[in-house]
Amino acid sequence: MRYDVLIIGGGPAGNYLATLLAGKMDVAVVEKKASFGGKACTGIIGAESFEKLGFPKEAVLNKLRGAVFYSKIQSFEIKRKAPQAYVVDRKTFERELAKRAIKGGADYFIGTTFTGFRNGKARLQHLKETFEIEADFYVGADSVASTVAREIGARNEAEFLKGYEAEVVGSFRRDFTEVWVNRELNPDFFFWVTPVSEDVARVGTFGEFEAFRRFLTERGLNPTSIVEFKAGSVGLGWRKPWVSGNVALLGDAALQIKPTTAGGIVFGAVCAHHLARAVIEGDLGSYESSCSAVRKQISFGLRVRKVFRGMSQEGIEKVFEVLGSDEAREVIEEYADFDDHLRTFRALAKKPRLLAALLKISPSLIRALL
Ligand SMILES: Cc1cc2nc3c(=O)[nH]c(=O)nc-3n(C[C@H](O)[C@H](O)[C@H](O)COP(=O)(O)OP(=O)(O)OC[C@H]3O[C@@H](n4cnc5c(N)ncnc54)[C@H](O)[C@@H]3O)c2cc1C
Incomplete structure (x- = not known):
């Protein structure tokens, strides 16, 4: 069997990529489970990204328009009129994307596990049967514990x-x-x-x-x-490289995950657009660099995480005092973007009083974030 693209892993990232390529190229998806979904995931997706990326509306269970933040001794609330995030049912989410891809012309091999590459072909296992598929491009969208990443020798930091x-x-x-x-x-x-x-x-x-x-x-x-x-x-951090020869990693397999919240559905889908373009152009060389916006968010998130890890509860209480102030809440309510925390932080840092208060708590925090 031969395809233009073989996607390994029918989770959100693999299925979304399949919807982008179906009809433009011969695409197949292999998924080791016998049905979609089932993974531990809260299913929160920023409303703006959800709409922009055209995610399946059938999967939405609930819409959130605010958050209440609690520390050990205090709390504050951020609210907006319109919903800011949706909570989805992962099974429906993945199934609807797969249905879309199949209607567009993609082939699905469910209950089929990728076990490795041999002579440039993907070796697959379905029940007791072993078979091979050859493709011009292979995409590993096969989760954090990616077999494809292992096969290309990707390393974790x-x-x-x-x-x-x-x-x-x-x-x-x-x-x-x-x-x-x-x-x-x-x-x-x-x-x-x-x-x-x-x-x-x-x-x-x-x-x-x-x-x-x-x-x-x-x-x-x-x-x-x-x-x-x-x-x-x-996995919060970097897995390198994302591309090796005609093989690319996508989604959790590439650790395209927001280190601040551990959310990965949106970053995986954003990178899927860049990967689809690279595959259609027949050159994976541009894929990593075209995901620079996601890489910047990961890099920022890792710095936030480092600051959080080094902070005492007392420090967190002080940060809560600043973020819970009327001025900060106004900024957050205006600029908060569920999938762009850098934007929110920059808006806060533009307010001299807030910047001064945060600097007083930890100059290294501001240095690290800016
Ligand atoms: C507790 C928890 C809560 C989370 N909450 C959120 C949240 O609210 N919002 C959010 O955006 N993210 C959340 N995440 C992260 C989110 O689940 C992942 O980022 C997302 O699932 C990544 O999608 P993916 O398609 O890259 O990988 P996965 O969802 O892991 O899908 C990979 C697919 O590949 C298949 N596969 C694996 N190996 C093989 C193989 N060898 N052959 C064939 N198929 C294979 C798997 O069966 C799976 O279906 C959460 C994660 C956890 C653990």
């Missing part, structure tokens, strides 16, 4: 974190997500409580499982009211 997420029954404010930053409960990451409805929220964090358990109690949620629990992992 990254921090790998385990994530836990549960759907918990309770009583929630439907259009607001909660973000809890308490290093004493979890030194590795923040906690989120993201409603999918008034009575169910997705609650999660990255780091140690004990931290997740402690938080449930702290937040007043009942560990025996969990209707679904999932664990997964993310």
Whole structure:
């Protein structure tokens, strides 16, 4: 069998790329699972990016127009009139993208695992049958633990974190997500409580499982009211290279993940557009450099993460005091962009009073971020 492009991995990134290439080239997708979805993922996607990227509306479960930020001792709220982020059902999201790609002409091999390259061909396994597909280009969109990345000898300069997420029954404010930053409960990451409805929220964090358990109690949620629990992992940092010969990495396989929130759906899709263009032009050479906006966001996010890791809870309380002030909240409410935190930070830094207050807390914080 021969194709122009073989995409390995039918997650959000692989399926989205397939929708961009279907009808323009002969495309096939191999997905090792027998059905789509099922991965640990809260499914939050910035509303602006969602619309711009043309993601499937059928997958939207809830729309969020604000967030309440909690530290150990204080809280503040950011709200807007229009929804800022959507919560999606990952199964529907992936299935709808795959349907779109198939209607456009892509071939799907479900329940089929890529096991490696041999003589320039992809070796695949379906049940007990082993077969090969040859393609002009191969794309590894096969998750953080990418076999394709391993095959091309890609190296990591990254921090790998385990994530836990549960759907918990309770009583929630439907259009607001909660973000809890308490290093004493979890030194590795923040906690989120993201409603999918008034009575169910997705609650999660990255780091140690004990931290997740402690938080449930702290937040007043009942560990025996969990209707679904999932664990997964993310890699925050760099995997290099993204391209080797006629093979490219995409999405989590390339660690195209926002280090501030560990969200990867949007970055993977943005890079899919650049990769589609490179593949159609027949030259992968431009792919990495054309993703410069995503690379800049990753780089900024890694600096924010470094500052967060070095900060005490006392420091976080001071940052909360500044960000919770009327002036800061006004700026955030005007400029906050779910997928462009650099823009929000730059808008805050343009306000002399806010900049001075942040400088007073930690000059190195401002230096690192600017
Ligand atoms: C707890 C948690 C919460 C998260 N919350 C969010 C969130 O709210 N918003 C957000 O944007 N991101 C979130 N993420 C990150 C998000 O899940 C990923 O960035 C996203 O799934 C990446 O999509 P992908 O297509 O690159 O990879 P994946 O979703 O991992 O898809 C890869 C696909 O490749 C398949 N595959 C793997 N190996 C092979 C193989 N050898 N052969 C064939 N197929 C293979 C897999 O079965 C899978 O279907 C979260 C992650 C975790 C762990």
